[in-house]
Amino acid sequence: MRLLETIELTKNFFGLTALDKVNLHVNKGEIVGLIGPNGSGKTTLFNCATGVLPVTGGRVKFMGEDITGLKTHEIALKGLSRTFQIIRIFPKMTVMENMLLSIQQHQGERILSSIFRTPRIRRLEKEARERALKLLEFVNIDHLKDSLAGNLSFGQHKLLEFIMALMPDPEIVLLDEPAAAVNPTMIKKMMDHIVQLNKEGYTFFIIEHNMDVVMELCTRVVVLNYGEKIAEGKPEEIKNNDDVIEAYFGT
Amino acid sequence: MEMFFQLLVNGIAFGSIYAMVAVGLTIVFGILEVVNFAQGEFYMLAAYVTFLVYLTQLPYPLAIVIAVATMIVIGLIVERFAIRPLIGRAWQLPILSTLGISIIMQNGAIVIWTPNPRTIIIDIANLNIHIFGVVIVFQKLMIVFFALALFIGLHYFIQKTKTGKAMRAVSQNKEACRIIGIDVPRISSITFALGAGLSGFGGALVAPVMAIHPVMGILLVLKCFAAVIMGGFGNIKGTICSAFILAIVESFAVAYVSLQYKDVFAFLVMIIILLFRPAGIFGKKVGI
Amino acid sequence: MRISRLLVIIAVGIFLLGIPYFVTSSYVMHIIIFSGIYIIFALSYDIVVGYLGMLSLGHPAFYGVGGYTSVLLVMKLDVPYVIALPIAGILALIVALIVGFPALRLSYHSFAIVTLAFTLIMRAVWINWVSLTNGPMGIPGVPRPTIDIPFLGAVHIETLTDYYYLILILVIITCLFIYFMIHSRVGRALLSIRENEVLAETLGVNAFKYRMIAFAIGAFFAGLAGSFTAHYITFMGPEFTDFYYITMLLIMVILGGSGTIHGVIIGAIAFTFIPEYLRITPEFRDVIYGFVLVMTIIFMPEGIGGKINEIIYKRRVRTG
Structure with a gap:
């Protein structure tokens, strides 16, 4: 196909x-x-x-x-996901936040329920975290999940960008x-x-x-x-x- | 019909002033990428300087020269201390800085000279000239004449002189300019001073025909922003055309639509145009 | 850690609730109430300037929309205040959507100028639509709010203490809403747009939609602040949209620390109190304001809040 x-x-x-x-x-x-x-x-x-x-x-x-x-x-x-030639990540967000951002729009977005954290949003957020953790483990940078993305090494950046693209499946x-x-x-x-x-x-x-x-x-x-x-x-x-x-x- | 020409002539006279101030804004934006809120304050200060010099009995042409020179010096100082430290940082910072400068100058003028309007009376400036039934104040003719001369001079300066060519280069690619050895900060200073000088020249020219007061610059500069946006940021010819369009529209709208909303028409025209052409009528040009 | 945090919250809560009992000067109380108004006003402005990263110069217009809306509703249509207050916010929100729809598609610089033009247009309308707004004279005699609470009956807001508790509730609602918004998916999306729009779009974030949302939410809270002000000083006039307010908001947000809640609150309180105790002419005060703004931008663009965050971060790193 x-x-x-x-x-x-x-x-x-x-x-x-x-x-x-x-x-x-x-x-x-x-x-x-x-x-x-x-x-x-x-x-x-x-x-x-x-x-x-x-x-x-x-x-x-x-x-x-x-x-x-x-x-x-x-x-x-x-x-359709992509990465860039010159690395693009959000350096001022943590690694986990970068990962979560990559999937949240794909899960459907309701503004008010997001702000007030309805049970549905909490469940989606939990699923997203689990998936993010799995991918971080897959490329062996799960120990860095709470560091600011800007503090990663070049190779780690490259991996993060790669798994961010994979995040929404x-x-x-x-x-x-x-x-x-x-x-x-x-x-x-x-x-x-x-x-x-x-x-x-x-x-x-x-x-x-x-x-x-x-x-x-x-x-x-x-x-x-x-x-x-x-x-x-x-x-x-x-x-x-x-x-x-x-x-x-x-x- | 006479009314029509009268309004048109008034529009062109004001358009000349708008264009002078707006061209300063647009070249400063084209080269420094800074929206200069203080541009109107140079216009206001120049009018005051003209007033003060005139009080000392010096001839009016000399007052113009002194006013423009003073504005160039102030422009250089402002650029050095309030703009240059911010180049290359977040884009909002220089705008906010010029906004701060504008507030300082405007309120400083109120503190020093009070909010009361001042006037200069020069007999020849207020001479009425009759052409085909249209009455024109002599000074307005001078304004149009000097504005046109200035735009031709500016065109020559930017196209032909070494500094002008360097300005064009900087507006297109700063990085490349640094590599080939153009002194970008120096060009930025010159540009900012040029903008201040243009604005100051406008202020000195209107001093004999308009009331001089501390807030005369701020409303003008906002309309000039409208012209700059309509003309496409950094596009000199587009800006000049837009300035004349706005002034003429304003002149007719005040006569035929409403005097109360005088200061709103320019913005309405800008907003309507932006709805259809977000990059302005003449589009964004690469470089100045 | 958890318990100490709870204790701090309780202590702050008691302090805030107790203010009317240990502040005896009605003048100081008046300034405290105004601090509350400016906290809401500045925080709502910070949504646009700090979190969205767009320089809007149209915020005072939304304050005015809110003020005029609730005053006219209450005075001309006899609408109860509890309904007029949210409608004031909602109308400001709707106006923001209408203005934002064309304006938020423009470049950053054009946006700043178009929003400023919007303020001037609104101001011209309020000054000239005399039959509705009483023109430059303004609307005097705005009634003090009466709030109907089920089972308790009507509560008349009359004394400074009453107003204090009302604004305290509004401030808390605003702070909580903004806090939750910033720490939700919406806040994350907003931050991503500010940091790198192309990447945010590539990850599926509709930048335009989020800009509209943030701009409109900012306008909503500005509208609430405007409504409260009018019913507090019992007057509404076009001077609420003076250019002065933009300067003041910018100082509160930039010096306080754009993009930080605590910083902006500090900025708002400081710059409500300082001018009251600076016994100088308004013009001279504005010269100083301009100077403070320029100095802040050159030497401390991250503001007080940003500096505090930096210190906390450094300490956290040091202690592991």
């Missing part, structure tokens, strides 16, 4: 074409890699898909439904460079987490520069260059594709 699909997706910035009629899709249960040289439009594609940037042309479909032009929070609530997770600037041990850990979660049924769509990670992790790879899709296929096919080699190394 096609979870996420872009049809002729186009994005212009002040006359510059960042994405040019890109067609791609991610099936349920896959780990799809999105690669390409710097400035090829990978992050722009994520931003267009999640509604952070308005698209210029084309459509984005999620689980068969057209989500083009929806607001970021509306898309998020449909079950999303249909698909978009990861923007999960292995960037991370030490090899950490990369290994991150990859193990992704593989294990994929086995549990999670779908991933990953931007990554580290080719070893892409080759080992991804079931399928899409290559962008100057906003155009130049190749798509299994990792080993991509590795030997002439267009891709040219895009990366020139001729």
